[in-house]
Structure formats: structure tokens, C-alpha cells
Amino acid sequence: MTREDIRSTILEVIADIVPDEDLSALTGDVRIRDQIELDSMDFLDIIMELRKRYGVEVPEDDYMELATLDGSVNYLEPRMKEI
Amino acid sequence: MAGDGLKDIKSEYDVIVIGSGLAGLTCANMLAKFDRSVLILEQHTKLGGLATWFKRKGGHIFDVSLHGFPAGMIKTCRKYWTPEIAKSIVQLKGIRFDNPQFSFSTTFDVNDFTRIMTDNFKIPREIVDDFFVTVRGMNFYDDQTMTTGELFNKFFPGREDVVRLLMEPITYANGSTLDDPAISYGIVFSNFMSKGVYTFQGGGTDKVVGDMETELIKNGVDIKTGSPAEKIVIENKKTAGVVVNGKTIKSNAVVSNGNLISTIRNLIGYENFSEKFIEEVKKVRINNSSCQVYIGIKKGEKIDYIGDLLFTSTAEKFDSKALCSKNITSRTFSIYYPATRPETGMYSVVSSTNANYQDWAYLSGEEYRASKEELIESTLNALDKYLPGIRGKIDWVEAATPKTFESYTLHVDGSSFGTKFEGLKVSMDLPTELPGVFHTGSVGIIMSGWLGAANYGVITANNVDKYLRL
Numbered sequence: 186m187t188r189e190d191i192r193s194t195i196l197e198v199i200a201d202i203v204p205d206e207d208l209s210a211l212t213g214d215v216r217i218r219d220q221i222e223l224d225s226m227d228f229l230d231i232i233m234e235l236r237k238r239y240g241v242e243v244p245e246d247d248y249m250e251l252a253t254l255d256g257s258v259n260y261l262e263p264r265m266k267e268i
Numbered sequence: 269m270a271g272d273g274l275k276d277i278k279s280e281y282d283v284i285v286i287g288s289g290l291a292g293l294t295c296a297n298m299l300a301k302f303d304r305s306v307l308i309l310e311q312h313t314k315l316g317g318l319a320t321w322f323k324r325k326g327g328h329i330f331d332v333s334l335h336g337f338p339a340g341m342i343k344t345c346r347k348y349w350t351p352e353i354a355k356s357i358v359q360l361k362g363i364r365f366d367n368p369q370f371s372f373s374t375t376f377d378v379n380d381f382t383r384i385m386t387d388n389f390k391i392p393r394e395i396v397d398d399f400f401v402t403v404r405g406m407n408f409y410d411d412q413t414m415t416t417g418e419l420f421n422k423f424f425p426g427r428e429d430v431v432r433l434l435m436e437p438i439t440y441a442n443g444s445t446l447d448d449p450a451i452s453y454g455i456v457f458s459n460f461m462s463k464g465v466y467t468f469q470g471g472g473t474d475k476v477v478g479d480m481e482t483e484l485i486k487n488g489v490d491i492k493t494g495s496p497a498e499k500i501v502i503e504n505k506k507t508a509g510v511v512v513n514g515k516t517i518k519s520n521a522v523v524s525n526g527n528l529i530s531t532i533r534n535l536i537g538y539e540n541f542s543e544k545f546i547e548e549v550k551k552v553r554i555n556n557s558s559c560q561v562y563i564g565i566k567k568g569e570k571i572d573y574i575g576d577l578l579f580t581s582t583a584e585k586f587d588s589k590a591l592c593s594k595n596i597t598s599r600t601f602s603i604y605y606p607a608t609r610p611e612t613g614m615y616s617v618v619s620s621t622n623a624n625y626q627d628w629a630y631l632s633g634e635e636y637r638a639s640k641e642e643l644i645e646s647t648l649n650a651l652d653k654y655l656p657g658i659r660g661k662i663d664w665v666e667a668a669t670p671k672t673f674e675s676y677t678l679h680v681d682g683s684s685f686g687t688k689f690e691g692l693k694v695s696m697d698l699p700t701e702l703p704g705v706f707h708t709g710s711v712g713i714i715m716s717g718w719l720g721a722a723n724y725g726v727i728t729a730n731n732v733d734k735y736l737r738l
Contacts (some may be wrong), residue, residue: 202347224340225407226723230347233730242734266525 191258194265195231196263198238199223202230212256235261239268277490280518281307283512283732285525286497286535288318290718291708292525293480294348294725295732300487302733307519308489309512311496311678316477317525317709318677318684319486319718326663327612328564331473333601333684335620336360336577337718339463344722353479358469358607362575363437366654367598368584369429373575376437377464382709389430397424400461402684406454408714412685412689416453432586436579440600442716443555443622443685445588452689459719463733465577472608499707500524500535507704521732525725527679529554529690531707544658545694545701552694555685555713556592557670559623561647564664565615569629571661574654577602582650592622594639599650617655619647625681630729686710699731706732 186194186213199217206221215222231251235241241264243251250260282304285296293315296306314320322331339359346354363376370388372379378400385396402423416435424430431446438444438457468476484491492512499511502524509518522533529552532538537548565571581598583590591598602618631639644667651658674682687695692712699706708728710716715724 190469226344226347226726229727229730233298233302233733236733242737265543 186268187217187257191261191265192254194239195254195257195261198231198234202227208251213255213258214253216252217254218252233241241265274492274495274513274515274517277307277492277517279303279545280509281305281490282519282736283307283521283523284309284497284519285313285523286315286500286510286531287313287525287709288491288493289525289709289721291710291715291721291725292317292523293477293484294344294722295523295525295708296489296725297480297484298348298726298729299485299732300484300489302729304736306489307517308484308491308496309495309510310491310493312676313494314479315491315493316473316479317479318673319473320676321473321477322561324564324664324666326564327567327614328439328562328616328664329472329474329609329612329614330562330616330618331602331604331608331717332560332566332618332668334467334473334608335600335618335727336363336465336467338459339466340459341466341719341722344719344726346723348726349480350483353476353483356468356470356476357466359463360465360467360576362577363465364571365433365580366578367432367581369432375464376460378461381461384433385430385600387429389433391424391427395423399562403454403461404458406451406522406560408451408455410451412449413449414450414630415447416444416450419450419453420446426536428585435588436581436586436591436598439591440579440620441464441621442713442720443627444713447588448713449689455610455714456717458543467576467608469607472604472611480507497524497526497535499537500621502536502540502702502705505540506702518737521704521706523708523728523732525552525707527683528552528687528695528707528711529680530678532646532694535717536702536705541585541701544637548690548694548697552691553688554679554681554683555624555687555710555716557628557673557682558668558684559628559643559670560668561619561644561663562664562666562668563617563619563648563651565617565661566663567612567614569615569661571603571615571655571658573605573683574603576605578654580650580654585626592615592624592627593624594627596621596623597646597650599647601651601654617651617658619651625674625683628669628671629681636669636671640669643667643669646719683710685713685716687712689713699735704736 288310579602670682695707
């Protein structure tokens with residue numbers, strides 16, 4: 186996957202978890218939970234979906250890396266480039 | 269579904285879930301969605317754990333714990349169950365307080381509470397806002413040394429009436445007291461305050477649990493009720509399965525949704541753990557139990573709308589220890605109108621009080637019956653204030669005590685709210701001590717109630733799935 190693919194994949198996952206939120210204006214370098222209503226269970230859902238769909242395991246110690254959209258792409262790029 | 273034999277089940281599963289409370293059911297459903305083969309073993313004849321109901325002569329159906337939960341349950345049901353279950357959730361708008369210090373009705377959300385605290389209790393708006401910002405910002409990783417009592421004292425020194433307003437409903441929701449960590453209060457209180465109190469409509473607990481069972485079966489989960497697990501099998505320091513009806517069913521992971529302490533002590537056995545861990549286990553305090561009185565209004569008879577949830581008391585002030593005492597005057601009435609079960613068109617009232625197991629466990633048969641009778645009488649007298657002439661409208665009344673809760677759930681001391689705060693760490697550390705063994709259910713106050721239990725089921729399912737991939 187390219188960085189663009191990964192970004193749209195993350196947005197797709199988030200859209201499934203919080204269907205009522207408008208994701209079109211999400212800024213890449215601001216914490217996602219500061220821009221939309223996303224609680225800790227929603228965040229766990231993102232982690233579970235990434236594992237279920239792509240076999241990507243994000244250890245708990247790395248959760249902070251996924252706080253922003255840009256951070257998520259950076260973190261997932263090496264882990265998803267072969268997909 | 270029910271049946272004592274084990275002939276319909278396989279000899280091996282990815283995961284066996286022991287106990288079918290909301291945490292166990294939700295955990296099982298998520299694991300099935302992760303394509304794991306799952307078996308649920310439930311000792312009782314029906315699913316749901318304390319999310320339960322029972323039928324009585326006269327067409328009565330009583331809900332045991334469907335008092336109301338935070339709005340977060342809508343999202344939890346939509347994400348981890350079905351959109352249909354989520355859509356049946358509605359707000360309970362009539363939450364009433366009535367005690368010697370204050371009396372009013374509220375929607376129990378941050379806007380209405382801000383109004384009440386400023387208008388009725390004359391607390392400056394800045395302090396109220398600051399309090400709500402503080403509790404909303406609390407999370408599990410924050411300082412755990414501050415108690416709830418200290419939190420209240422910081423914002424509302426000397427205001428026993430405010431403490432009662434803020435604490436009494438939460439004490440009924442999860443058995444917590446002023447001595448419990450402030451974060452456990454803050455998290456649960458904020459969950460309710462975000463949008464108010466919600467419940468299922470168009471069918472009670474039986475409908476919800478029935479819908480969940482249908483979904484589990486659709487997702488391929490095998491279910492065995494009337495099948496108490498005898499032992500979690502440990503081989504080479506990790507789990508190998510579960511013994512039920514004298515037979516071992518193999519599995520790579522086991523999730524216990526039973527009481528945390530009896531899981532470790534009885535299902536697994538202390539000998540399988542490090543001494544250090546057992547020391548921590550022995551420090552875990554069990555939360556209190558409950559008494560309830562179930563009051564059935566005759567078919568065809570009506571009662572006025574007096575609110576959905578009534579926090580009532582004749583005690584001069586709030587005292588969480590006194591709330592568990594046998595001669596309590598504080599009780600919560602859950603009033604169920606026909607909207608809950610339109611098909612019956614009937615009304616019922618369930619009165620709940622917190623209670624100590626020790627006060628009920630050692631009575632003689634005669635003393636026990638007399639105490640129950642006394643509980644019923646004092647409850648009906650208290651209810652008569654809100655529904656005058658209620659005795660003439662009912663044709664069923666019975667009481668449940670900590671002994672009743674113990675007998676149906678097998679919880680240590682009939683605990684109806686799991687364990688105190690320290691139980692959460694023990695519950696979460698279980699798989700580190702014994703790979704493949706997990707716990708889910710009401711622990712640590714935070715993971716309590718319908719919403720907390722269901723969400724903890726998801727958190728545990730995530731950990732189990734991660735473990736099974738190793």
C-alpha cells in the first residue's frame with residue numbers, strides 16, 4: 186500500500202466505527218480525538234479492525250503513535266507496504 | 269439451547285467462555301466475529317448473568333437490573349451487537365430525587381445538573397463548570413490516590429447535600445462509596461452525565477438477551493446452559509481447556525466471566541499462581557450485594573407516571589455505609605410502564621437497596637423469612653407515598669436478598685457489583701500470570717454496570733484474539 190492508500194484505509198475504518206462523524210475536514214497533524222468524537226473504545230475498534238483486515242498488530246505501547254492521521258500513516262507505512 | 273448433555277458440542281474450541289453475563293456474551297460475540305470457534309458454558313438455565321428477568325403468576329415479568337445505563341450503550345450495542353438492538357434504546361427522562369435535603373426531577377445530564385446545582389444548591393457557576401471539566405477529564409491512568417470524598421471536599425466543602433446529590437445515584441449504580449478512588453467515580457458519573465439515563469424499550473431484558481442469543485448463534489457460537497464449569501485445566505503453566513460435567517473440553521484460551529475471586533480460587537486454584545500474585549488477589553475487596561423487592565401491578569390496573577427512576581430516602585443525610593444496612597430507608601424505585609413491554613401492557617416496580625451479605629447469610633430460616641417480610645412491608649409503605657393505595661393495585665410481591673444473588677450468580681458474598689478498584693488490575697494481569705486464561709466482567713467499579721461490563725467484554729476479546737495469534 187502507498188501512503189495515500191494507507192490514509193484512505195484508516196479513514197475507511199474510522200468511518201465504519203463512527204458513521205455519524207464528518208471526516209472530510211480531518212487535519213493530519215492534529216489529534217483525531219480533538220477533531221471528532223472518538224472515545225477509547227472507538228480507538229480500540231481501530232486497532233482491532235487493523236488486525237482483522239490486514240493482520241497488523243499495534244502493541245499497546247505504540248498506541249500514542251496513532252493519535253494523529255499523519256502519525257498513523259507514518260507508523261503503519263512500513264507495516265502495510267507489502268499489503 | 270438448554271440441555272444437560274454435552275453431545276451437541278465439539279471436543280475442542282479456540283475459546284471457552286465461562287459465564288454469560290453481558291461481559292461474557294459480548295466477549296463471545298466479538299471473538300466469533302474474529303472467526304474464532306467459541307463455546308459459552310453457563311451454570312444457570314438462562315443467559316444474561318445479572319442482566320436477567322423472571323416471570324411470575326399473573327403475567328408478571330420482572331427485570332432485575334435494567335434500571336438505566338449511560339447513552340454510550342447505544343454505540344456499544346451498535347458496534348458489538350446489532351443496529352436493531354441499538355435502535356431499541358430510549359432515554360429515561362424522569363429521574364427523581366426525594367429526601368429530607370431536596371426533592372426534584374431531572375434528566376440527569378450535565379446541562380440539567382448544572383442548572384440544579386446553580387439554581388437550587390446556589391453553587392457558583394464557575395465551580396460547577398470546573399467540577400464537570402475535572403470529572404470528564406479523568407481517566408484510568410490518572411492519580412488513583414485521591415478518593416471520591418476528597419474530590420467532593422475540594423469542590424464543595426461542607427456541602428453534604430451536594431455530596432448526596434452527586435454520590436447517591438452512583439452508589440446505587442455500582443456500589444461505590446466516598447472511599448473509592450475519585451477516578452472511578454469521575455468516569456462512571458461522566459458517562460451518565462454526558463447524555464442522561466437510557467434503557468431498552470419494546471421488550472425488557474428477556475428481549476435484549478434473546479436478541480443477543482440469536483446473534484451469537486448466527487455467528488456460530490455454541491451455547492450450553494445448565495452447565496457449570498468445574499475446573500479450568502492448567503498444563504505446563506498455561507490453559508488447556510475446561511472441565512464440565514466431568515468431561516474435559518479442550519481450548520487454547522479460556523475467558524471466565526464468573527466472579528474474579530472464585531475464578532482464581534476455585535476454578536483455577538491458588539497453586540497455579542505465584543505467591544506475589546495471590547497476595548494481590550487476597551487484597552481484592554468484594555463489592556456489596558443488594559436487596560430487591562419486586563412489585564407486580566395487577567393486569568388491567570394502571571398507575572400514574574411518577575418518574576422512571578426514584579432515588580428516595582428518609583435519612584437526614586447521605587452515608588454510604590448506612591446505605592448497606594438492613595434497616596435502610598434509602599431505596600431506588602425503578603418504575604416500568606407498558607412502554608417497556610407493550611405486549612403485556614403491564615406495570616411493575618422494582619425497589620433496590622444496597623446490602624451486606626453478612627447481614628443476611630447467617631439468619632435462621634425463620635429469621636430470614638421474617639426479615640424478608642419486613643423488607644417487603646417497609647418498601648410498600650415507602651412506595652405508598654408516591655403511589656397512594658398501591659397495596660390495592662398489586663397481586664404479586666416478593667423479595668430478593670444477598671442470598672438470592674449468591675444462589676443465582678454464584679458470586680462470592682452475592683456481590684452484585686463485582687469487586688472494588690484493585691480487582692481491575694488482578695483481572696487484567698491474569699493472562700500474564702497464566703497464559704491463555706482471561707477474566708471479564710464487573711470489576712474495579714469502572715467496568716461495572718451494563719455498559720462497563722459489555723465494554724470490558726470487548727477489551728478482553730481483543731486481548732484473547734491477540735494471544736491466539738501468537
